[in-house]
Amino acid sequence: MATGRTHRPATRSRGIPEATVARLPLYLRALTALSERSVPTVSSEELATAAGVNSAKLRKDFSYLGSYGTRGVGYDVEYLVYQISRELGLTQDWPVVIVGIGNLGAALANYGGFASRGFRVAALIDADPAMAGKPVAGMPVQHTDDLEKIIEENGVSIGVIATPAGAAQQVSERLIAAGVTSILNFAPTVLSVPDGVDVRKVDLSIELQILAFHEQRKAGEEAAAAGTGPVAEAAAGAGTGTGTGAAPAAAVEPPAGRAAAAAAARKGGPEGDVPAVMPA
Numbered sequence: 001m002a003t004g005r006t007h008r009p010a011t012r013s014r015g016i017p018e019a020t021v022a023r024l025p026l027y028l029r030a031l032t033a034l035s036e037r038s039v040p041t042v043s044s045e046e047l048a049t050a051a052g053v054n055s056a057k058l059r060k061d062f063s064y065l066g067s068y069g070t071r072g073v074g075y076d077v078e079y080l081v082y083q084i085s086r087e088l089g090l091t092q093d094w095p096v097v098i099v100g101i102g103n104l105g106a107a108l109a110n111y112g113g114f115a116s117r118g119f120r121v122a123a124l125i126d127a128d129p130a131m132a133g134k135p136v137a138g139m140p141v142q143h144t145d146d147l148e149k150i151i152e153e154n155g156v157s158i159g160v161i162a163t164p165a166g167a168a169q170q171v172s173e174r175l176i177a178a179g180v181t182s183i184l185n186f187a188p189t190v191l192s193v194p195d196g197v198d199v200r201k202v203d204l205s206i207e208l209q210i211l212a213f214h215e216q217r218k219a220g221e222e223a224a225a226a227g228t229g230p231v232a233e234a235a236a237g238a239g240t241g242t243g244t245g246a247a248p249a250a251a252v253e254p255p256a257g258r259a260a261a262a263a264a265a266r267k268g269g270p271e272g273d274v275p276a277v278m279p280a
Ligand SMILES: NC(=O)c1ccc[n+]([C@@H]2O[C@H](COP(=O)([O-])OP(=O)(O)OC[C@H]3O[C@@H](n4cnc5c(N)ncnc54)[C@H](O)[C@@H]3O)[C@@H](O)[C@H]2O)c1
Pocket: 099, 100, 101, 102, 103, 104, 105, 125, 126, 127, 128, 144, 162, 163, 164, 165, 167, 171, 185, 186, 187, 188, 202, 203, 204, 205
């Protein structure tokens, strides 16, 4: 919730719930696609389907923006694009720095989607002296010695960390001391940051682990339905006394941690809004 965020700009002071904020980019992506096809208006049902969100939730989310649509007409696409962009702070340019220009950092630097969404990559920074001056995505990599100067000169408030996990905390501390107040962390580690600094983390392997859980569960269900697989075989073995050492039923149960992860994933349910980017 927006409590404790009174230092934020006025646009956030109306108390838009964090869950709504997290869905605004989904609406914006769907609306941008409609706008590119010159679609003038959209119903809440159509937009909800395109964004992968339930329509009642969408209407509630838009009520926080003061946007109620017109009965029988729907929502004005261009106006909603503007409203959501403004709410997300995307009507201004955000310079970002990427720290750690290895495989991932270079891929991020080359990704065109940041600039088109208002995020200008202002600098690429790496600790390896051999990288300094080398062009990546048409921009020379700069050495970490100059990190503070780069942040200050470019007025950077958002930093992206793509260093090895062991370096991420120290990098975050330098970024924050230099004035960065928002961090997107790709390193697989939990960052400890002071109040007032927002951290989002991206971990694709966690997403894959959640998918692996669902795959395992589906395979278990299919085997149970077909009367085959470890559970059925163990049951059959127990009945006849001819068990062949098949895994006991517990072996096909997901471990508790994964079950919790899957439960969290299911909370998103049919809305498909389990994010790859999460609050740290
Ligand atoms: N979140 C995800 O889904 C995801 C996916 C892939 C990789 N990763 C993580 O991203 C990170 C980078 O992966 P990679 O494959 O690009 O590694 P990499 O080894 O190719 O690149 C790491 C870069 O960081 C630089 N570096 C090291 N210490 C630094 C420091 N203190 N300051 C600045 N730069 C420093 C290195 O010189 C190197 O260029 C790793 O932590 C990896 O686990 C995350």
